[in-house]
Amino acid sequence: MKHKIYQWTAALLILLVGGMGYFHTELRQLYHTVRLFEPELIIRNFSNMAQIFPSITIPRTGPVEQFKYRPQPLPSAFLYQGAEHSIQRWLSASSTTALVVLKSDSITFENYFQGTGESDARISWSMAKSFLSALFGVAVEEGAIADLNSPVTDYVPSLKGSGYDGVSIKDVLQMSSGVCFNEDYGDFNSDINRMGRLMALGGSFDEFAATLQRWRTPGTYMAYISIDTHVLGMVLRAATGQRISDYFETRLWSKLQPEGDAIYLTDSTGEPMVLGGLNLMSRDYLRFGKLYRDFGRLNGEQIIPAQWIEDSITPDAPHLVPGKRANASTHWGYGYQWWIPEHANQEFVAIGIYGQYIYINRKADVVIVKNSTDTHFMANHYESMELALAAFRAISDALTPPPS
Structure with missing residues (x-):
């Protein structure tokens, strides 16, 4: 119906x-x-979002970081909940459009599916949140944001009287704002879908955020709501006095040595959709994952503060620690806009709806990027995440180290 x-x-x-x-x-x-998500259109849409929505392009500049290639086959199967699953069947069932695997500094597997190609600028969805976290860490290091325990309204007075009034920056970073927001993509009238229509018809995400109200006590319950990331963007703009796109270009994109341009979808005011509107080549998602795997350093330059990265992937309160708990909507743990799986062994993940992943495994020295158009993802997204995690772990375990 x-x-x-x-x-x-x-x-x-x-x-x-x-x-x-x-x-x-x-x-x-x-x-x-x-x-947007109709089965016959979703593959094309996810690689061409800038043709649908307003956007801003951040050009790549400078040299490109070159990867070595050392091809290795994927394992044929992986275990999940005691049952064996075919890797190929999982890739097909989850409507994979790209899979790129990095071991050390070498790409061991790279393939593009369903008619998509290596140069496609693929929508990040919520993987963009982890990029915003990186920029936030730079702003903290530069002194633009002095204290994460400060309320967001110290920087954004327009949020006074809303659900964000008095909420600390740290609680917003950790998806613990307590603000009421319906993230159900299957509900036509949900807040997240109202935001999509606002982007299409014209309007301001800033003004939308100011209409939201309190649901729970901040800092006590982990509830994943995307508008929290937009509020972080509002704080970042106010603290640095710069546009997000400019800060993104000078602090990250010009240093990452990417292959392609970065494209941000925007609202009608030109404000980037930092909660999920980033579009990149798959190998450029890989470069970002590699930067985090390598503690924020590239070619001897500290691009993202190492301590910020560690803080970002270290849950520091009971409602954020991985595992079954009453004060969270998931068994996964959460940091500063990064997911931490249960029983993680130096692993953390950026995740977007419909099956977008940057999986980082420091112990195995591996980064895996998976882009997808998985229309079944939202039916049980946490099970989809667990299934993907099991596959990523099997792929990591199967890789042989580079020759010494």
Whole structure:
């Protein structure tokens, strides 16, 4: 029934787009928003988001970090909950579009699926949150943000009177703001889908954040809500006095030695969607994961503060520690916009809906990037995450070290 409603809405929008030139752009964007995740369109959409929504491009500059290539086959199977699963079947069932595996400084496996290619700028969804965390760490190191225990409203007075009034920066970093926000992508009227329509029709994410109210006591319950990351972006802008895109370019992108441009989707005011609107080549996601695996250093330069990275992946309160607990919505642990799996052994993960992953395993010296268009992800996303984790661990364990 819901699918038919979307179809009827889309058909109506086609008529409106044809007859109302003044609102052509907004209606076209709304039409594509409504159809964004349809099975026959999702693969193309996820590699061409800048053709659908307003965006800003951050050009790559300087030399490109070159990877070595030392091909190794993937293991044929992995174990999950005592049962053997085929790697190839899992890749297909989870609608993989890209898989890139790095061992040490060598790519051991790289493949692109379902008609996509290596140069595609793929949507990050919530993997973008981990990039925002990196910028935040730089701002802390530079002294622009002196104390994570300061309330966000010290930097963003427009949030006074909202659910964020008096909430500490640290609680927002750790998805423990206590703000009420419905993240259900399957609910047409959820907050996250209202944000999508706002982006299509025009509006400000800043103003949207100021409408939200308190749900729980901050710092007591881990509830994953994407608007928290946007509020961090608001703090970052106020603290540095710079646009996110400029800070991203000077502090990260110009130093990472990427192959492609970075593309941020924006709201109608031109503000980047830091909670999930980043678009990169898969190998550039890999470069970011490698930077974190290597404690923030690239070619002898400390790009992201090493201590910030360690703090980001070290849950420091009972409601954030991996494992079954009453004060969290998941068994996974959480840091500063990074996921920490249960029984992690020097592992941490950036994760986006529909199956986007940057998996980092320092002990195995491995980084794995997986891009997907998995329409089944939201039905049980934590099980999807566990299944992917088991596959990533099997791939890491199967890799042989480079010759000495």
